Amino acid sequence: MEIADLTPAERRVWEAFPRGAAVDFRESPDEDPTTGASWGPERTVRGEVLRALLLDGPAQDGEIAGLKLWGARVTGTLHLMYGTIEHPVRLRGCHFEKPPNLYGARIPALVLTDSVLPGLTAGTLRVDGVLRLTCCRISGPVQLAGAKFSGAVFVNKARLGNPGERAEDPVLQLNHTEVGTDIWAVGLVAHGQVRLKGATVAGQVNLDDAQLHHPGDTALHAETLTVGTDLHAMRLKARGRVNLTGSRIPGRLNFAYARLSHPEGQALRASSCVIGELWLREAAPIEGTVNLRRTQLDLLHVPPEVWPEQVRIDGLDYRVLTPHLPAEQRLPLLEREADGYLPYAYEQLTAAYRTVGDEAAARTVQLAKLRRHRRTLPAYARLWGHVQDAAVGYGFRPMRAASWLLLLLCTGTLAFALHHPPALKPSEAPGFNPLFYTLDLLLPIIDFGQEAAFAPHGGYQWLSYLLIATGWVLATTIAAGITRSLSRQ
Template sequence: MEITDLTPAERRVWQAFPLGEGVDFRESPEVRESPEDDPGTGGSWGPERTVRAEVLRALLLNGPTEDGEIAGMKLTGARITGCLDLMYGTVEQPVRLRSCHFDEAPNLYGAQVRTLALGDSVLPGLKAGTLRVESALRITCCRIAGPVRLAGAQITGAFFANGAELGTPHDPGAPDAPDPETAAEAVLQLNHAVIGADVWAPGLVAHGQVRMNGATVGGQVNLDGAEVGGGPGEIALDVETLSVGTDLRAKRLRARGTVNLSGARIPRHVNLAHARLSHPGGTALRASSCVVGELWLREAAPIQGTVNLRRSQLDLLYVSPEVWPDQVKLDGLGYRRLAPDLPAEQRLPLLERETTGYLPQSYEQLAAAYRTVGDEAAARTVQLAKLRRHRRTLPAYARIWGHLQDVTVGYGFRPMRAAGWLLVLLLTGAVAFALHHPRPLKSDEAPHFNPVFYTLDLLLPIIGFGQESAFAPDGRYQWLSYLLIATGWVLVTTVAAGITRSLSRQ
């Protein structure tokens, strides 16, 4: 391309490129939000700030250079017509196209660039699958109506999407609603991408799915204050099998659809503090088979939809009881500690919400978490609740025996109950037999009658004081003696079962 074929605006860009100088077409560059410089209205900009994409392509692939100067594309406030097609191309110079309006989606599929910054620009889309970036890729504060395709991209530095707005609000009833198949495509596609530093996207607004499944991020993923989902697809944030070097931050996240963390590997924090997760009738949070350091849902809004944490391994789980939804899936979930510190009675109702019914492992895991912090009383409360829940699954005859163990000694977790029952029965029998002495079987051989030890002889089937064998009550007192004997056997048997269970736990 010859310089004589260029418009005055394009000639400015051509002359600035070999010197690495910037060209700013904005009418009021000193005013940050000048209406006439809004890239959203860039389709009406005239030839004085219009540059053809083919001119930029010619510069980036084979532009002029100056000895002793570092060439570079630094363009601000331009309207770029045509398709900037750099497919499979290699661009040695940094590319900065800020506050620009693109008539067509750039095509950078398979390209190699040093750095690419599109901050504050408006684009109909971005085709950049398998893109290679030596430094950073920035779409900060961009407004991109179509999908941003970065699947398989390799970015040595960081990816910046803070403040960007991707996709368009979904309105199925609108006369110009997009095709459902096109609308269902993820608006941000970073699946299987490799990013050396961070994914920095606080304040991101994605009117559709954000997909990062299978991606590898060397630093952290920051989605603080982001809004994702709301399109026709069920998944709002898909980070399945994501591998992160440090944290996944998503404080104040607003997700309309499933947040899918299945199989993710995040060594430090998944921070969903103050988040709002909503997928009524579906799964709001799927974090099954994860390995996560700490999962935080501190002061989050009540989750609308099912939570699936099956087979995940966590060091710390921070969730208040009021955050949990009506249905949860906790089979195989392992955690070492729970926060905030709460009594067992406030956490036990969660285990009743398991969709598959009674799961002994969930109770054992909760009890183990209380033992980890040294709260043995809470651990015993959980174990007792487990046995009561298990009792509901037994046949009627087994439930009767379970009720006896529960009422008498609390399945061995409340041993002082047995002492209380024994004391009540002892006092009852001692008073009754003190008022009405049973007749001696052999008057000349019978010992002196003692109502207390006679009652103990009836209650304790193992220990004998010689009273029961020497005296025989009659009438209603005989029935009282039968009741004391039967009750004593029940107490002794349940106490023995409780002791055995306690020893087996230890």
């Protein structure tokens, strides 16, 4: 391109390029680039001029060339498809008439901070430094699928999509991208789907204070996402599904103070994941189902009031459960399992309590497990289960047996003290002792010689039968409880 073909505004940019000098067309530092469509020719630059500069622009000995532009109106298309750009591109606060096309391009750094764009086509882009879309307003899709960034990706406080409009394509496509350090999206507002499926981020992903709006569909699609450290999403507001299926997050997945809402289905799907810590501290009650099936966690921090009415936790594996609460506050969650009774869920909760040394809570969970299992049994088995529960709490409440024995012992002793049963052989019978006679009836493995020597009649005979039957029941349930206790040890 000949310099004679340039407008005065373009000539300023052309002459500043070899020195890497900045050209600032702004009338004030706080100028709003959304009004850029009305900017006149004195600050308008054609996309083809920028393309010619970046691909074959002038050089100056001893200087480092680069494009550094503020507050320009870029008309036409900045077409750099498959181009190799050797200079950093910094277009801050600019207004683009058409989406730039950087598909397959290679560039040292791309900065579009505070700019307004109708979209960005940059699939398989290679950036040796950072990509900055901070505070950008982009109405169309940002296509970065398959891109590779040696540095970080910044979309802090960016505004993507249009409020009230149903976006057909994801407003931010970072699927299968590779990021050398971090993705910073603090305060991001997206009206449409944000896609991170299959992305690999060496550092962290930060979505603190982000707002993701895609009601009735998936707001964050991050299946098989791999993160080097943490995924922060404190105070995240997500209207739509958050899908992290198969993700690997060795550090912390932090949804503290977040609001997750997808009443139509699963609000949080994090099945088959490997996560260091999952935090939902002081988050709002989740609207929709939570799916954590087959996920492995080291620490799970979720207050009971955060869980929704239905969960899927089959195969969920965690080591520590915080905050530490009585078992009675944790057990209702296991009743919300969509697939019904899951023995492993009770075993996992038991193990978590034993990890922190709360054996009493662990026994409470095991008792709840047996009671829940009882509801799946036939009628005769449920009846026997009720007997064991009432007698000794399936062996987890052994003091109940002592209470029952003491009550029956007192009843029998008093009854037979008031009415001695007649001796079978008066000449050979020992002296009658109502206490030991009752013990003979109650305890099948003890023989004081009283039961065989005396035979009650009428109602007292029925009382003796009752004492014998209950004694056998108590002895059997106590033995079962001892066996269960020893097997736990």
